């Protein structure tokens with residue numbers, strides 16, 4: 001008999017695609033409003049093919065995403081927020097990114113094994129040239145980042161306690177998942193998202209949606225070429241995991257130079273366990289980082305080393321209840337103009 005863990009690993013691809021297709025056809029919204037509906041009733045309400053829908057519902061039930069009593073289907077306990085497009089915890093934007101972007105890149109892994117990443121990627125565009133290849137793909141990526149980052153950012157902003165900060169610089173802050181959460185919790189704070197120009201309209205839309213006025217602004221730039229704006233708190237959310245150690249060191253050094261004495265840097269990332277035995281999502285995304293970017297995931301100790309090497313002191317690690325955690329470094333009040 002196939003061990004259960006192996007079976008789930010083998011058939012996992014079906015679960016991701018079934019989630020994606022069900023989401024796109026409104027299945028989760030329907031079952032939220034009409035829990036217990038049969039495949040026939042659901043198919044009629046959504047005007048989709050009943051046979052195909054029932055097969056999808058059976059797959060999702062087998063994976064434990066849905067419960068079934070043999071007749072009707074309902075969302076399994078705890079699932080709703082993560083499949084509900086109106087909930088800030090929704091993961092379906094991220095699932096779009098997996099099926100619409102990540103999936104087609106898996107083939108490169110085999111070439112990496114045979115010829116190495118550098119050789120395989122010789123002709124490949126730089127990570128964000130590929131991810132931002134057209135408007136649709138910019139929007140899809142930024143939606144995925146919002147879905148992954150915004151909800152946990154409320155917790156991360158509270159863990160960081162920004163009550164003593166005045167000017168946040170959200171480096172690669174995307175459409176503002178962290179800035180929006182930080183500004184809503186700390187009324188004295190202002191934030192500048194520093195990011196590539198393609199991001200500007202997406203940040204402006206979020207600033208309007210959250211009624212942040214001029215407390216949230218945008219600085220277009222390339223963090224490899226341009227200096228960072230000055231501030232007393234620098235956020236790096238899911239940035240360092242895109243790059244190798246040397247690049248991370250130079251980005252953190254730039255932040256150190258732009259940071260007011262006594263200011264802080266907030267590194268917000270997935271963390272590997274100390275022995276790198278998990279968590280599962282970190283191990284999976286560490287593989288994804290390999291072909292989607294030039295980065296990797298790290299342990300807390302590795303981030304503390306990077307912060308120290310850039311000049312930041314008093315490194316501390318604060319874990320959230322989600323996948324993204326906080327590592328803080330402080331720029332000393334005086335000294336260390338290196």
Ligand SMILES: C[S@@+](CC[C@H](N)C(=O)[O-])C[C@H]1O[C@@H](n2cnc3c(N)ncnc32)[C@H](O)[C@@H]1O
Pocket residue numbers: 128145146149171172173174175177178194195196199221222223224236237238239242
């Ligand atoms: C993985 S996303 C992280 C988004 C957000 N900070 C979060 O925590 O969800 C990486 C961000 O870095 C930005 N970025 C990538 N290369 C950049 C560059 N050279 N200069 C400025 N921003 C860049 C991207 O546009 C994107 O918003």
